[in-house]
Amino acid sequence: MNEWYRRNGDVLTLTLHVQPGAKRTEVQGLHGEALKIRLAAPPVEGRANEALLKFIADFFDVPLRQVELKQGGQSRHKVVAVTGSKIEAESMLGG
16 A cells, blocks of 8 residues: 555645755655655755645646645655646656
């Protein structure tokens, strides 16, 4: 069973481990019970969070307003909710 996401009706909740300051933004793979995402944005003034939410919105093909940071504003461990996407979470793993 996948521990890093769950779908509840229209809402997909993702548990993420985020590494800012990477060379490019990409999904790294599973990291314990979270999905690791490397972000090109630096961890300053909320820029990494902005970049993360935009990356998730683009990936799941939804407007940015339908992606919400639920937990982990100041942490590498984040919980993000995506509303209204038809794309399955597993596709983040390239599977």
